[in-house]
Amino acid sequence: MTRLRTLTPLLRPASFPTSAKALATSTALFNKGVVAPDKEPFSVYIHWPYCSSKCTYCNFNKYVDPNVDNERMERALVTELKSELVHWGLDQGNRPIRSVYFGGGTPSLARPRMFKLVLDTLSSMCALTKDTEISMEGNPSSTTSIEALKALRDIGINRYSLGIQSFQEHILTELGRDHTPSTALKSLLDARTVWPGKVSMDLIMGHAGQTLDDWIKELRFTMDIVDDHLSLYQLTVEPGTALHTDVKQGKMTLPDGDLSTDMYEATIQLTREVGFEHYEVSNFARNKAYSMHNSGHWIGIDYLGIGPGAHGRVSHPHTRQKFRTFNVRDPAGWMRECEEQGTGRRKTDAIELEDSKRELLVLGMRTRRGIDLDRFYQLTGQGLLEFLNKDATAWCIDAGLLQLSAASLSPTERGMAVADELSVRLLP
Amino acid sequence: MPSYKAEYTFDGVFAEAGLSSLKAAVEEFELVDWLYWCTTGWKKPYLSKYKMQPNSLGSMELEAFKTDQIRNFSIIAHVDHGKSTLADRLLELAQTITKRKDNKQVLDKLRVERERGITVKAQSASLFYDYKGKKYLLNLIDTPGHMDFNFEVSRSLAACQGTLLLVDAAQGIQAQTVANFYLAFGQDIRILPVINKIDLPSAEPDRVASQIEVAFEMPAEECLKISAKSSLNVDQILPAIIESVPPPPGDVEGPFKALLFDSWHDTYVGVVCLMAVIDGRVKKGDKIVSAHSERKYEVMETGIMYPEQTPTVSLQAGQVGYFVLNMKTLSESHVGDTFFDHKHIGTPMPGFVPAKAMVWAGIFPIDTADFEKLDHSIAKLTLSDSSVMVQKETSTALGQGWRLGFLGTLHMDVFRQRLEQEYDANIIITAPTVPYRVEYRDGTEKLIRNPTEFPDMDEISQKVRSVQEPMVRSTIIFPNEYLGDIMVLCGSRRGVQLEHTYLDENRVLLKYRLPLAEVVTDFHQELKGRSSGFASFDYEEDGYDDADLVKMNIVLNSKPVDALSIILHRSQAELVGRDWVKRLKGLLSRQLFEIVIQASVGNKIIAREGLSAMRKNVTAKCYGGDVSRKMKLLNKQKEGKKRMKAIGGVEVSQEAFYDFMSKKK
Numbered sequence A: 001m002t003r004l005r006t007l008t009p010l011l012r013p014a015s016f017p018t019s020a021k022a023l024a025t026s027t028a029l030f031n032k033g034v035v036a037p038d039k040e041p042f043s044v045y046i047h048w049p050y051c052s053s054k055c056t057y058c059n060f061n062k063y064v065d066p067n068v069d070n071e072r073m074e075r076a077l078v079t080e081l082k083s084e085l086v087h088w089g090l091d092q093g094n095r096p097i098r099s100v101y102f103g104g105g106t107p108s109l110a111r112p113r114m115f116k117l118v119l120d121t122l123s124s125m126c127a128l129t130k131d132t133e134i135s136m137e138g139n140p141s142s143t144t145s146i147e148a149l150k151a152l153r154d155i156g157i158n159r160y161s162l163g164i165q166s167f168q169e170h171i172l173t174e175l176g177r178d179h180t181p182s183t184a185l186k187s188l189l190d191a192r193t194v195w196p197g198k199v200s201m202d203l204i205m206g207h208a209g210q211t212l213d214d215w216i217k218e219l220r221f222t223m224d225i226v227d228d229h230l231s232l233y234q235l236t237v238e239p240g241t242a243l244h245t246d247v248k249q250g251k252m253t254l255p256d257g258d259l260s261t262d263m264y265e266a267t268i269q270l271t272r273e274v275g276f277e278h279y280e281v282s283n284f285a286r287n288k289a290y291s292m293h294n295s296g297h298w299i300g301i302d303y304l305g306i307g308p309g310a311h312g313r314v315s316h317p318h319t320r321q322k323f324r325t326f327n328v329r330d331p332a333g334w335m336r337e338c339e340e341q342g343t344g345r346r347k348t349d350a351i352e353l354e355d356s357k358r359e360l361l362v363l364g365m366r367t368r369r370g371i372d373l374d375r376f377y378q379l380t381g382q383g384l385l386e387f388l389n390k391d392a393t394a395w396c397i398d399a400g401l402l403q404l405s406a407a408s409l410s411p412t413e414r415g416m417a418v419a420d421e422l423s424v425r426l427l428p
Numbered sequence B: 001m002p003s004y005k006a007e008y009t010f011d012g013v014f015a016e017a018g019l020s021s022l023k024a025a026v027e028e029f030e031l032v033d034w035l036y037w038c039t040t041g042w043k044k045p046y047l048s049k050y051k052m053q054p055n056s057l058g059s060m061e062l063e064a065f066k067t068d069q070i071r072n073f074s075i076i077a078h079v080d081h082g083k084s085t086l087a088d089r090l091l092e093l094a095q096t097i098t099k100r101k102d103n104k105q106v107l108d109k110l111r112v113e114r115e116r117g118i119t120v121k122a123q124s125a126s127l128f129y130d131y132k133g134k135k136y137l138l139n140l141i142d143t144p145g146h147m148d149f150n151f152e153v154s155r156s157l158a159a160c161q162g163t164l165l166l167v168d169a170a171q172g173i174q175a176q177t178v179a180n181f182y183l184a185f186g187q188d189i190r191i192l193p194v195i196n197k198i199d200l201p202s203a204e205p206d207r208v209a210s211q212i213e214v215a216f217e218m219p220a221e222e223c224l225k226i227s228a229k230s231s232l233n234v235d236q237i238l239p240a241i242i243e244s245v246p247p248p249p250g251d252v253e254g255p256f257k258a259l260l261f262d263s264w265h266d267t268y269v270g271v272v273c274l275m276a277v278i279d280g281r282v283k284k285g286d287k288i289v290s291a292h293s294e295r296k297y298e299v300m301e302t303g304i305m306y307p308e309q310t311p312t313v314s315l316q317a318g319q320v321g322y323f324v325l326n327m328k329t330l331s332e333s334h335v336g337d338t339f340f341d342h343k344h345i346g347t348p349m350p351g352f353v354p355a356k357a358m359v360w361a362g363i364f365p366i367d368t369a370d371f372e373k374l375d376h377s378i379a380k381l382t383l384s385d386s387s388v389m390v391q392k393e394t395s396t397a398l399g400q401g402w403r404l405g406f407l408g409t410l411h412m413d414v415f416r417q418r419l420e421q422e423y424d425a426n427i428i429i430t431a432p433t434v435p436y437r438v439e440y441r442d443g444t445e446k447l448i449r450n451p452t453e454f455p456d457m458d459e460i461s462q463k464v465r466s467v468q469e470p471m472v473r474s475t476i477i478f479p480n481e482y483l484g485d486i487m488v489l490c491g492s493r494r495g496v497q498l499e500h501t502y503l504d505e506n507r508v509l510l511k512y513r514l515p516l517a518e519v520v521t522d523f524h525q526e527l528k529g530r531s532s533g534f535a536s537f538d539y540e541e542d543g544y545d546d547a548d549l550v551k552m553n554i555v556l557n558s559k560p561v562d563a564l565s566i567i568l569h570r571s572q573a574e575l576v577g578r579d580w581v582k583r584l585k586g587l588l589s590r591q592l593f594e595i596v597i598q599a600s601v602g603n604k605i606i607a608r609e610g611l612s613a614m615r616k617n618v619t620a621k622c623y624g625g626d627v628s629r630k631m632k633l634l635n636k637q638k639e640g641k642k643r644m645k646a647i648g649g650v651e652v653s654q655e656a657f658y659d660f661m662s663k664k665k
C-alpha cells in the first residue's frame, strides 16, 4: 500500500486536471451542502480484452491473441485496481460497492484466478457486501462445463450474462460467432442451474434478410428458455467493423426503419406477455431482476474503469467534481503503463456541470424509471424542470411521450422509442 | 493621329517585361499594339504604382477621334446565339485582348455569368480599328439575351447608332430575336443582320436569311454569314459597321452633354458611370451637373473600357466612356439621366422607362441571428444590381426578412445564387408573386406584392370593386409540328391567341395574351418540354385584367404558414393545393407528432395529407465509452435544430424549403 501511494500522487486536488470553472461550481455546491458527505455506493467495471474470434459487427476494444500472458494481465489488473481505488479515495471505507462487472471482450476466457484476485483486492480494500452484484459476461464457446461455472460462482460471481446473439445457425455464421445454437442453449441451461434467477442473455435482431416473422419465432422460442433477464439489441452498424464495410459497399442491407420498428414493438409485446418489464430501450427483466450495474450507470452512479480501454466516471473525493476517465486501449501498452505508473489511465476529463445534466437526461430518457427529481437536484444543484426546455416538456407530456409524477420525469413506452429525439427536444 | 506622349522612366517595369527601355518598347510595337500592351501586359497595379503625368501613358489621348471616326454599336440576339463569343472575336481582331485559344466570353465577368454561361449584365468595350487607312474608335456593347434582362438591352441601344442582330444558323429566329429586333427598331437605329454558327453541321444559313426577310423585312442578301467560334467571316463585321452604321451625331464644339446609361460600384474608386457623350468635350476637373438631381459634380477621371477601365485625357462628342464623379452611392447615378456642363444646362434626353419588378419574393435568413449580416449583404449586392427592388418584410413563420422585386424568375435565381456565392448567405426564398392590383369601391387602389396583403373574403365582398392581375403579350416561336400541344398549353394557362404567323413553311410564331402569373413560374420549362426544347418564348407587359383570384393558405397542424401562401386563379386552387400538400409531405421528415398538412381557401380545406409521427429514434446501445461521443452528437443535433425553421411547430430544413420552392421534388 505505501508503495502504491508513492506511485500515484493521491488525494491531492492539485493532481486532478480540473477545469477551474467546473471545480468552482462543484466546490460551491459542496460547501452549500448540496451533496451530503459521500456515502454513495460505487461500481467497478473490469475489462477483459481478449476474444477467441472476431464477430463481424463488434467494435468493442477486443483482441484475438493466442498467447495471452494471463499472469501478467492479472497482475496489471490488480495493480491498476489498487491504485485507482486509492487515487479516488474509495478505500476509505465510506462508500460501499454497488456492483462489479466483468465485461469484454470475453471474460469467460480468463482464468478463474483473475476473478479471484480482483474480488480479493476489492474485499480487502473496500466494503464488498452480500448485496453487491457481481456479474460477468460469457460466450457459449468458452463455457463448456457446468463445473467451470460453479467454480466461478464459488469465487463470488453472482450474476451471469451470456452472449447468445441468435439461435439461428445461418445468422451465427453470418455474425462470425464461434458457437452453434445448441452449444448456446446448453450454456444457458447450465448457467441457469448455477445461478437460478440471475442469468441474462443477449440477442440481436435486425439482421440482413431477417423478417418480422423470423424474429417473432426466435423470440417465442427464447421465451421458453429464458431466465429473468434479457438484453435484446437492434443490430447496429458500427464504424470499423466488417459489417460496416459490407453495408457501405452495398453487399448487405439491414431492415429499414419501418421493419426494425415493427421488430422493436413486437419484442416489447412478446416479452410483456410472459411477464417481462421493458425497463430500458434494449433491456427486459422480470421478478425485478434488473441489472444493478447498468441501472447504476444510467442514474449517474460513479464507476471505476479498470483494464485496457476501460472508461470510468468517478467523483473527486473532496470536491465531488465528476471526471470521465479513459484507459490506454491496447493491452500491451496498458500493461506497461500499469507496471511503470501503477495505472493505465491515460486521460481524465472533468465533466462540466452542464454535461452531467445532459448525460442524466440522455440516459434517463432511455429508462422506464426516468429521472428522479430529487436525485437530479442533488447531483447538479438545479431542478430538472428548471433545466429543461419548458415548452418542449409540457408539449411532450401533453403528447403522451413523457410522464411527470411528484418523484420523477419518465418516458412513456412511446417516448422511450424516440428517446434520442426527446433528449434533443428537451434540452434548453 | 492620336498622340501618346510618354514622359516618364519606366525602366524597371520594362525590364520586368523583357524590354530594355521605353524606346525599345515603342520600336517593337505599333501604336495600337502598344496601347494594348500597356493595359493588358502591365495590368493596373503598374499604372497606379508609377504616378502618371497628364498626357502620359496612363491617360490616352482620344481627341483626334472626331465623330466620323467613331462607331457605337451593340450585339443583340436570342439567348446563346453567340453574342459574347462574337464580342471575344471582335476584341481579338482589334487586339484589345490577346488572341488565345481560351478566350471565352471575356466580357462575362460575374461568377454567375461564367457558371451559367449566360450574360446578365451588358458590358461595353472600346476597340481601335484601322480601316482604309483611317483609325476608328469603336464602342461595342455585349447585351444579355434572356428576357429578364431586356432592360439592359434597351438602355444599351440608347448609346448606339447601330446593332448586330445575331441569329443562330441552326436554330433560326427565336422569340428574343423578335423581341430584341423590335427594341432596336423602335429606337430607329441601323440593324445589321448576322447569321452565326454557320460552322455547325445543322446550319441552314439560307433558310434563316429568308426567315429574317419574312419577319423583319430585311433583304436576305444583306445578312452576313459567320462563325464566331471559328472566326469565319468575322473580319467582315467591323468593315460593315464602319460602312453602314452612321457616326454618332453631335457637336464637339458645343457645350458638354452626355447620357448616363449604366453604372456600377467599384471598390477602389466608388461609383463609376458609363456615359455616351452627345456634345462637347469633358476632362478631369470639369464641373458637370445632373439633370435628374440637379446636383453638381467634379469630374475626377474619364476613360474607356478597354476592356478594363483605362483613363483618358478627355472624352468628347460621340465617344462612350466611363466617368468617376465622386458619387457616394449608386442611387445617385440615375440610369437614363442627362449630364450637362454646369454653365450650359439644356434639354435632357428622354431617359428610360425604369425597369419594373415583375415578380416579388420574400427572402429570410435561416438563422434569425444572421439578419444584420444579410441586410448588409443585400445592400451591397443591390449596389451592383440596382434593378432589384427592396422592402423590409416580417413573416410570422420566418421572422424578419425582405420582400424583393425582380425582373423575372431567372433574375431572382441569379440574385439568390450571387447572395449565396459572393456573400455566403444562408437563406430561404419564398415562391414568387406577381404584382396584383386591388381596386376598392371608394376608388382607391392597392398593389399587392405579398400574398399576406391579399384582402380576406369579407373585405372582398364588402369593399373591393375588382381584383386584377398583370397581363403579358407573349411571343412563342417553334416548329410547326408542336402547334397542337403548345396551343393546349397556352389554353390551360388562360391564354388568348392574338396572332399566328408562319415564318417559313415549318416555323410558327404565335402571339398570346396571358396572365403574367401563368408564365413566370414553370411555363418556359413546360414549353421546352412539349416542344423537345425547340420552342422559345418572350413576353412584354400588357396592362391589367380583372380576374377571379383567391389566396391559398398552407396550414401545418392548423397553423397557417404565411410564407407559403399564394395567390391563384380560383379554377387552379384545388389542383395546386393538392400538388403542394403532397410535395410538402414528401419533403418533411417525421417528427414526434403527426403532421397534418392542409391547403385552404378562405375557410374551405381543399387538400389534406397526413404525415404520421416518428415511431422510433433511439440507439440500441449506450455504453460508458459511447457517452462522451453521444454528448457531442447531441450538442451537434441541438445546433442543427437551430438551423431549421420551426413553422407551425413543425421543423422544416433549409433543403426541404429550397427543394419545395424550386420544385426540385
Ligand SMILES: Nc1nc2c(ncn2[C@@H]2O[C@H](COP(=O)(O)OP(=O)(O)OP(=O)(O)O)[C@@H](O)[C@H]2O)c(=O)[nH]1
Pocket (backbone or CB within 6 Å): B077, B078, B079, B080, B081, B082, B083, B084, B085, B086, B105, B117, B118, B119, B120, B143, B144, B145, B146, B196, B197, B198, B199, B200, B226, B227, B228, B229, B230
Ligand atoms: N458551333 C458554334 N458555336 C458557337 C458559335 N458562336 C457561339 N457558339 C457557342 O454558343 C454558346 C453560346 O455562346 P455565347 O456567346 O455565350 O452566347 P450569348 O448570345 O452571349 O448568350 P447569352 O448572353 O446568354 O444570351 C457557347 O457554347 C458558344 O461556344 C459559332 O459560331 N459556332
Ligand SMILES: C[S@@+](CC[C@H](N)C(=O)[O-])C[C@H]1O[C@@H](n2cnc3c(N)ncnc32)[C@H](O)[C@@H]1O
Pocket (backbone or CB within 6 Å): A057, A058, A059, A060, A104, A105, A106, A107, A137, A138, A139, A140, A162, A163, A164, A165, A202, A203, A204, A233, A234, A235, A236, A237, A238, B620, B621
Ligand atoms: C461487448 S459484447 C460482450 C459479450 C460477449 N463477448 C459476447 O459477445 O457474447 C456485449 C453485447 O453487446 C451486443 N453488441 C455488440 N456489438 C453490437 C452491435 N454492433 N449491435 C448490436 N449489439 C451489439 C451483443 O449482444 C453482445 O453480446
Ligand code: SF4
Pocket (backbone or CB within 6 Å): A050, A051, A052, A053, A054, A055, A058, A059, A060, A062, A104, A105, A106, A139, A163
Ligand atoms: S461480440 Fe463478444 S465475442 Fe464477439 S468480438 Fe465482440 S466482444 Fe468478442
Ligand SMILES: [Mg+2]
Pocket (backbone or CB within 6 Å): B083, B084, B085, B105, B108, B118, B119, B142, B143, B144, B145
Ligand atoms: Mg452573352
